[in-house]
Amino acid sequence: MSHDTVLEARDLTKTFSSTDPPTRVLDGIDLTVREGEFLVVMGASGSGKSTLLYTVSGMDRPSGGTVTLRGRDLTALGDAETSRVRLHETGFVFQEAYFLRNLTVRDNVLLPALKAVPKEKAAAVARVDALLERFGIAHVAHHGITQVSGGQLQRASICRALACEPSVVFADEPTGALNSSMSAEVMDALTHVHAGGTTVVMVTHDPGCAARADRVVYLRDGGVVDTRVLGTWSPERAGAREDELLLWLRKLGF
């Protein structure tokens, strides 16, 4: 494992045996994510994108192969240790923001940080307040979660994902439930996360969102069939990057 690798999957397989016959969803995937990289996973519906994201993030266990995060093999850890690594080393942004309805935006964002280091409440509060400020939602910090827009709520999810200063932020279709202006708002926030040095691994169907990435991998039937390196994002080249991706995706039958 190279010194600038943060996450590595080797010969990763996942088979769901709850179905008859069992469904093999990941078919021997090798994937290396560099420190500070913004990697996007694309592919047709059912190709295994979410399953890949869940297995490499420690949310689910693979059936075979290894997942190494910051040099530690997640597949060799017990459940409690995996949960601890997940809390401290990873952040997650889902399509729908899962927040507790009886708490404010700020208290929801605070939850994982308080769970991670309960004795350091003041530091956690300061960190969360700085995040809410940085992502432009400090003015709604004390609102209930039904009193803010979808874009604000997803930015709060991003703050929550960053609250424990993770090595990698995983995002599964983070703009999937948003209109285009809110989607741009959330992608600007994720681009900002990446620009701050955090590694981002995101699943998306949207080529416009994928154009933010340094690199895009394409899954088919549980295997990586092609990779496109886009290099560092610049807003001036947004259209050209999306066109380049669309051309590539069309050749892959997307």
Ligand SMILES: Nc1ncnc2c1ncn2[C@@H]1O[C@H](COP(=O)(O)OP(=O)(O)OP(=O)(O)O)[C@@H](O)[C@H]1O
């Ligand atoms: N818990 C499960 N049990 C059985 N089959 C599953 C399970 N989870 C996922 N699958 C199957 O695995 C395949 C891949 O699912 P996955 O959600 O990873 O694909 P995806 O590429 O993310 O799809 P989409 O773009 O539609 O979200 C699908 O055929 C799905 O039905």
